[in-house]
Amino acid sequence: MSNNTANMKVVEGSYAIAHAVMCCRPDVISAYPITPQTHIVENLSQMVANGELDSEFLTVDSEFSALSVLVGVCAAGGRGYSSTTSQGLALMYEVLYNVSGLRMPLVMNVANRAMGAPLNIWNDQQDSIGARDVGWIQIYAENVQEAVDATLQAYKIAEDRDIRTPVMVCMDGFVLTHVYEPVELLDKEKAREFLPDFKPEHILDPARPMTFGAFADPSTYTEFRYQQFEAQLKALPKIEEVARQFEESFGRYYGGLIDGYFLDDAEIVIVTLGSVVGTVKDAIDAMRSEGKKVGLLKIRSYRPFPVQALRKALKDAAVIAVMEKDVAIGGEAGLVTDLKAAFYSSSIRTPIIGFAAGLGGRDITIKDIRKIVEKAEAARKGDLSEFEFLALRKEIL
Amino acid sequence: MVIKAGSLVDPCSTRITKTGAWRTFVPVFDHEKCIKCSLCEIYCPEGCIHQEEGLFIPDLDYCKGCSVCANECPRMAITMVLEEK
Amino acid sequence: MDNSLLAPGHRACAGCAMPTTIRLVLDAAGPNTIVVSPTGCLEVTTTPFPESAWCVPWLHSLFENQSAVASGVEVMLKRRGKDTNVVIIGGDGSTFDIGMGSNSGMFERGHKILYVCYDNEAYMNTGVQRSGSTPFCVHTTTTPSGSQSQGNPRPKKDMPAIALAHKVPYVATASVAYPVDLRRKVKRALEINGPSYLQVNAPCITGWTFDAGTMIELARLAVESGLWPLLEYENGKLVGVKKIRRPKPVEEYLKLQGRYKHLFKKTECADMLSQIKDMAEDNMARYGLVD
Numbered sequence: 001m002s003n004n005t006a007n008m009k010v011v012e013g014s015y016a017i018a019h020a021v022m023c024c025r026p027d028v029i030s031a032y033p034i035t036p037q038t039h040i041v042e043n044l045s046q047m048v049a050n051g052e053l054d055s056e057f058l059t060v061d062s063e064f065s066a067l068s069v070l071v072g073v074c075a076a077g078g079r080g081y082s083s084t085t086s087q088g089l090a091l092m093y094e095v096l097y098n099v100s101g102l103r104m105p106l107v108m109n110v111a112n113r114a115m116g117a118p119l120n121i122w123n124d125q126q127d128s129i130g131a132r133d134v135g136w137i138q139i140y141a142e143n144v145q146e147a148v149d150a151t152l153q154a155y156k157i158a159e160d161r162d163i164r165t166p167v168m169v170c171m172d173g174f175v176l177t178h179v180y181e182p183v184e185l186l187d188k189e190k191a192r193e194f195l196p197d198f199k200p201e202h203i204l205d206p207a208r209p210m211t212f213g214a215f216a217d218p219s220t221y222t223e224f225r226y227q228q229f230e231a232q233l234k235a236l237p238k239i240e241e242v243a244r245q246f247e248e249s250f251g252r253y254y255g256g257l258i259d260g261y262f263l264d265d266a267e268i269v270i271v272t273l274g275s276v277v278g279t280v281k282d283a284i285d286a287m288r289s290e291g292k293k294v295g296l297l298k299i300r301s302y303r304p305f306p307v308q309a310l311r312k313a314l315k316d317a318a319v320i321a322v323m324e325k326d327v328a329i330g331g332e333a334g335l336v337t338d339l340k341a342a343f344y345s346s347s348i349r350t351p352i353i354g355f356a357a358g359l360g361g362r363d364i365t366i367k368d369i370r371k372i373v374e375k376a377e378a379a380r381k382g383d384l385s386e387f388e389f390l391a392l393r394k395e396i397l
Numbered sequence: 398m399v400i401k402a403g404s405l406v407d408p409c410s411t412r413i414t415k416t417g418a419w420r421t422f423v424p425v426f427d428h429e430k431c432i433k434c435s436l437c438e439i440y441c442p443e444g445c446i447h448q449e450e451g452l453f454i455p456d457l458d459y460c461k462g463c464s465v466c467a468n469e470c471p472r473m474a475i476t477m478v479l480e481e482k
Numbered sequence: 483m484d485n486s487l488l489a490p491g492h493r494a495c496a497g498c499a500m501p502t503t504i505r506l507v508l509d510a511a512g513p514n515t516i517v518v519s520p521t522g523c524l525e526v527t528t529t530p531f532p533e534s535a536w537c538v539p540w541l542h543s544l545f546e547n548q549s550a551v552a553s554g555v556e557v558m559l560k561r562r563g564k565d566t567n568v569v570i571i572g573g574d575g576s577t578f579d580i581g582m583g584s585n586s587g588m589f590e591r592g593h594k595i596l597y598v599c600y601d602n603e604a605y606m607n608t609g610v611q612r613s614g615s616t617p618f619c620v621h622t623t624t625t626p627s628g629s630q631s632q633g634n635p636r637p638k639k640d641m642p643a644i645a646l647a648h649k650v651p652y653v654a655t656a657s658v659a660y661p662v663d664l665r666r667k668v669k670r671a672l673e674i675n676g677p678s679y680l681q682v683n684a685p686c687i688t689g690w691t692f693d694a695g696t697m698i699e700l701a702r703l704a705v706e707s708g709l710w711p712l713l714e715y716e717n718g719k720l721v722g723v724k725k726i727r728r729p730k731p732v733e734e735y736l737k738l739q740g741r742y743k744h745l746f747k748k749t750e751c752a753d754m755l756s757q758i759k760d761m762a763e764d765n766m767a768r769y770g771l772v773d
Contacts, residue, residue, distance in 0.1 A: 028557055056557050060550065061587030068547035068584060072518065072554025075541050078561065080554070098543050103403040164402060202405055204516045204539040204555060206566060211406040211534035213542035220531055223400050231402075398532050411491030411528070411535040419496060439661050440698050442494060442501045444486040461496035464695030477695075 007185045013144040013176045014039030016183040017083075017109055020151040022053045023191035024107070027078035027198075030058040030069040034088040035121045036173035037111040041083055055081075063088035067095040067108075074104040075212050077203035079155070082106070085173055086113035086127045093131065099166050100135025100228060102213055105158035105198075106166040109151060111173040112274065112325070114360040122361020123173040124325035125274060129302070129334040135228050137167040137235055138303040140273040144183050146254050147171040150300075152186060153242045155195050163238055165231050170302075172275040172325075174361070186250070194249050232304040239301050257306035258313060259298040262288060266295025267318040268376040271339060273299040274325065276357075276364050283369035294373055299335065307342040314343075319376040320352045323364070323390070327356040332387040351379045357390035364390070416443065420462035422477040428452050430474035437466035437475060487513060492535035493527040497694025499658045499684035499701060500524055501535075503600045504571060506661050507682075510668035511596075513538060515567040516559075518552040520576035521545035523607040523686075524600065546580040548572050549588035549597065556593045567596065567672050574601045574615035577681075578639050589648035589677050596671045596678045599641070602686035610689040614639040617709075618761070619754045620741045622689070627744035632754050637761070645679035646718055652678035654714040654722070658685070659701035663712060663724060670714075683710045691740025703735035708762035711769050726771045732762050 011019075017040050021029070029048070031041040047053035060066045063084050070080035084092060089110060099106055110128045114120040128138055139154060141147035147169060154167035171177065202210055216224055240256030247253035261281050263269065270280055277298050287294045297313055299306075314320055322336040331337065336354030343350065355372055358364040368391050375385050437453055438446045445459040446466060455466070467475040487508035494501045500523060508515065516539045519525050525542045528535040543551045548570045556568045577585065577599040588595060604622045605611040611624040617638045621627045625634040645653045652674040656664040664682060671678035685692065685700045692700055704710035707730045714722030736742040736758070745751040745758075766772055 027561055028554060030554070056561060058553065058557065058591070060553075061583050061590075064547065065550035065553075065584045065587050068543060068550035069554040069557075071543045071547070072541070072551040072556075073558050074554075075551075076516075076555045076558035076562075078554075078558040094544055095547065101403070102543070202403075204541060206514050206516065206539060209408040209513075209537060209539040211408060211529055211536050211540045212403065214404045214406040214529035214531040214534055215526060215542075216404055216531045220400055224402075224404060227400070227402050400532070404531055406529065406532055406534040408534060408539075409489040409537040411489050411493075411530075411533040414491040414493075414533060416491055416493070439506075440502055440658075442496070442498050442697075443490045443492075444488060444501065444505050445490045456490065459490035463497035463697070464693075465497055465502075465697050468695035469698050 007187060008182050009185055010180055010182050012039060013147065013171070013179050013181070015043050016144050016148045016185060017151060018043030018047060019185050020148040021081055022047050023186040023188050024081070024152055024155050024195060025079065026055050026081035028056045028058060028070065028073040029081045030060055030066045031082050032060055032063045032066045032084070032088060034063070034085055036113060036177045037083050037085045037088070039177060040109060040111065063091045064095060067092045067099065070106050071095065071099060071102065071104060074106060075204050077200055079198040080106050081108070083109040083111065085111040086115055089127045089131060090115065093134070096131055096134040096136060101224065103164040104166060105155070105164055107151065107154040107158055108166070108168050109147070110168045110170045111177045112170055113173040120360040123175050124359045124361065125170065126326040128168055128170045129324070129326035132303055132334055135165065136303065137165055137232065137301070139167060139169050139301055140299060141169065141171045141176065142254070142275060142277040142298060144176050144179065144181055145252070147176055148183060148186065149246060149250065149252055152191055152195060153246050156242050157235060157238055159198055160238055161201070163231050163235050165228070165235060170274070175275045190249055194246065235304050236306060255298065255300055257301040257309045259300060260313060261296035261298070263295040263297060263313060265293055267293040268321065268373055269295045269297050269314060269317040270321050270323060270369065270372060271297045271299065271335065272323045273302060273335065276323070276325070279364055279366065280369055283366040286366065287370070287373060292373065302335070305338050305342065310339065310342055311346050311348060314350065315348055317350050319379045320350055321372045321376045322352060322354045323357050323372055325358040327359065336387065351384050353379050353385050354387040355390045362391070415458045417458045417460050420460060420480060422462045422464060423457065423480040424455050424460065424462070424464065424466055425476045425478050426453060426455070427474045427476070430472045432472055434471060436469050436471065440465050440469050487537040488528070489535045489537055491533070493530060494523065495687050497687040497697045499686070499697050500600050500602070503658045503682050503684045506664050507569065507571065507598050507668050508538065510665040511567050511569055511672060515569055516555055518548050518555060518568070518570050520548040520572040520581060522573040522576060524571060524573060526607060545576050547584050548576060548581055550584040552595050553588050553591065553593045556595050568594065570595060570597045572599060573606070574599055574603060575605045575613045578614035578641050586648065589645060589650050592676050594676055596668065596680065599681045600684040601681050602684050602689060603638070604689050606686045606689045615641070618758060619745060621744055622741070632751055633744060642679065642681055642713070646715060649718065650679050651676045651717050652715070655681045655710065655712055657683045657701050657705050657710060657712060659698045659705065660712060660724065667714065689741065692738050696738060700735070700738055703730055703738070706730040707732045707735040708766045708771055709735060711765045711771055713769060723769045723771065725773055729766070729772050732759050
């Protein structure tokens with residue numbers, strides 16, 4: 001972390017994000033209100049109203065339209081921004097594929113929230129993990145500062161000529177959007193140096209009347225998809241590079257694709273993402289003091305999935321325990337299946353156990369994490385458990 | 398052909414496809430009867446009838462033989478004829 | 483030489499009214515125009531990768547987001563100080579039904595966008611299924627005529643009235659058979675500082691089933707029978723009505739089309755026919771179509 005505390009302020013997470021977005025200078029912000037994203041866009045509209053931010057703010061009829069507006073903005077050469085969560089992200093689903101397929105470098109903060117039914121406004125990550133295959137880059141933030149910094153980095157990654165892929169900056173709803181904590185707000189001028197103006201190669205222009213979004217038949221569709229696949233692979237080193245450039249400019253770095261905590265000698269590694277990382281670190285501190293060699297691997301980039309980085313970082317672990325706030329009903333869950341797939345096509349045969357936790361805003365406690373470690377210890381002795389729901393209240397079933 | 402990311406395409410490029418191959422009947426113009434009202438040109442779905450040196454001529458590279466021109470000609474100066482191929 | 487802004491070589495059916503409609507619209511709008519189109523016959527027949535029939539900048543995103551996408555384009559152009567026409571051209575399925583939410587948003591936000599609906603009165607691209615625009619008694623593949631059915635049981639949705647209810651300052655209907663009227667309306671719409679809606683009757687040879695050569699004749703009959711009045715509203719007021727010089731009986735229009743064939747075969751359809759006649763007469767009286 002930087003020692004420069006001049007810009008350090010205790011603010012609400014949503015304000016910090018709005019401030020970061022202001023520093024990214026979007027031409028157009030288009031958003032539809034949904035809890036817990038609302039404070040982000042309310043702050044942005046106030047900034048526009050106060051003349052602090054020179055952007056057009058469009059109040060639209062739905063999340064579907066919010067993202068669709070940005071398709072037009074981007075095609076006309078503008079930088080676009082939106083933010084949403086949960087049902088809103090689901091309503092955008094069709095547009096998500098379209099934005100990535102049209103190679104539009106938009107950035108969106110997702111204030112992660114559970115999906116209904118039953119209706120639930122609290123945090124988990126079912127919404128964005130469920131959209132893992134839509135062709136967007138997904139970066140998960142542990143705290144408000146990371147979400148702020150990732151928002152600026154996201155535009156630099158997205159708009160890179162070799163990448164041209166939209167980015168979701170995922171941050172846990174309420175936990176990060178509504179928390180007041182000390183944050184170093186971005187310096188506008190430094191942000192401008194870091195992120196130059198958006199200058200796309202092709203825009204809608206009568207002087208050069210290109211057709212955008214022609215339909216592709218079976219003879220070319222595969223290649224369009226491959227181009228997106230390739231761009232995500234190219235994004236792996238780019239995300240790392242941009243994180244390092246950010247460190248040079250702003251003095252903060254949290255790992256590019258992944259980050260670790262007591263990872264080097266860890267025998268049991270908990271793999272997770274988002275704000276629960278803080279709780280896991282506390283649990284690890286406690287268990288380390290008891291002599292347990294437990295470590296943490298934090299996923300920062302879930303898409304592209306950092307297969308090589310994960311293999312390298314986890315090759316010496318005895319057991320890997322994946323804890324995530326989503327479930328692929330009828331299967332297991334997103335992260336654990338991705339990790340298993342990444343390892344099965346290598347020579348690594350470390351046991352991997354998976355847990356759904358913190359669904360619909362339920363707290364994940366240190367006790368829960370100890371439970372995971374117990375299961376991992378059992379797995380180490382050969383007693384491998386199947387995917388399970390952590391802290392399931394069997395008494396009310 | 399190299400694909401451009403985002404399915405980007407150059408303008409007016411369907412010209413390379415000669416839809417005249419779809420045609421069964423071909424319009425034959427009687428220029429003597431023509432009063433130059435240009436309705437054939439306006440209504441042609443292909444936009445392939447143009448005036449050349451004062452005469453309305455269908456571009457048979459694209460004419461699909463729909464016969465809208467023949468139907469709309471107020472002087473019945475256009476006849477659809479089965480095309481020998 | 484050809485200076486059309488829609489190139490030949492597109493894949494529309496022989497005798498389709500859509501490309502003629504589009505050429506007339508583009509002809510009136512000129513090259514300083516950006517077009518946004520939803521999914522549909524238009525998109526599929528004019529942009530088979532790596533080709534495009536469009537000679538103006540053109541953008542396709544989805545079936546139901548054309549109005550939102552065009553709003554984004556318009557906002558960006560304004561921001562950059564560019565005076566370029568933004569025109570949406572879409573079919574009735576995306577206009578009347580699936581795109582209604584984003585259409586309503588665009589109308590209500592007051593973007594300076596001309597929305598042109600080429601109305602062929604059903605989902606033609608997917609194989610002639612009923613849309614909200616399909617008229618009463620029309621046989622489609624999802625409202626087929628049969629022993630228990632006389633075709634579409636509901637009248638056509640009044641989309642111009644929906645646009646008017648949004649206080650859209652320019653709303654008009656037009657027909658592919660009346661090119662001078664159509665071009666004039668496009669030009670007028672583009673002068674309006676706000677949204678405009680133009681609904682153009684565009685017969686579909688596949689869905690309506692008629693002899694290809696009669697496409698324009700049919701569109702003209704729709705107007706002359708009183709079933710497709712050519713109207714023009716400015717700021718909510720009816721300012722233009724195209725008078726019918728030679729009114730035609732509705733049967734003359736209906737009989738040329740396969741989609742109404744059952745009405746003339748089944749005796750129990752007599753009542754349906756008289757209801758369609760009533761619709762035409764109602765239009766004649768309401769708008770003073772005949773002097």
